[in-house]
Amino acid sequence: MIMLRSIGINFAKASPYLRTVRFNSTGSQALNWVEYLALKKQGRRINVTASVLTGLAGAGLTLNGLANIEIDPEKPIMGFDPLYVLIGGIMLGGFVGYLVGPVIGTPLFNLKNRAVLHEYKIKDKIFLERIKQNRVNPTSQSLANPVPDYYGERIYSLKDYRQWLRDCNAFRRKSREFL
Structure with missing residues (x-):
């Protein structure tokens, strides 16, 4: 089982599209x-x-x-x-x-x-x-607890991604506590 810790993907269980990825040391650096x-x-x-x-x-x-x-x-x-x-x-x-x-x-x-x-x-x-x-389950959304960016369309930096994760956790916590 190949596991790349930097991206967190288990290639043995990944989709066939991801299993066809080639990593060449002579090619360009991975993005x-x-x-x-x-x-x-x-x-x-x-x-x-x-x-x-x-x-x-x-x-x-x-x-x-x-x-x-x-x-x-x-x-x-x-x-x-x-x-x-x-x-x-x-x-x-x-x-x-x-x-x-x-x-x-x-x-x-x-x-x-x-x-x-x-x-x-x-x-x-x-x-x-x-x-x-x-992403969160949007069935428990309300005006007081809106769903944070369901498709991640406004994530353009690592800071935005971390904030999105915090918002998702806050949404989960609020939906558990108030419902």
Whole structure:
């Protein structure tokens, strides 16, 4: 049974995906947790930036398209004031553009970090398994005791991870004591 203490995974019992990991001494160094979390933060920032830019582009393209349509301001469109319909259309175009952002941001992140992408994906799989193991049962949540970040989406540093673990333990303690 192979056990790596630094990451806490028993490879004999791990999923087949994790058993195929090769550790080469001649290859690049394995990604540590600090580097992984920094890459995770970078990927999130790239996706949000791409979403904002594509949202603005979508709203601009919609505005450009609607500006070329001749509309009678006194005649309602489907029973609504034409100004409201135009504003709603521009907002819808911006929202659709915002949703397209990660479709552009994720390949940019993968292209930028292609040298460590394989190790990043392995570390991501291990991280998500740790989140699954340590997250709380949300059935006992309330307004006074909300669930702490169920999917671990806001964990971008070891400090954030430790705080998330403390929050999960506090949630468990409160749900045991008050229910």
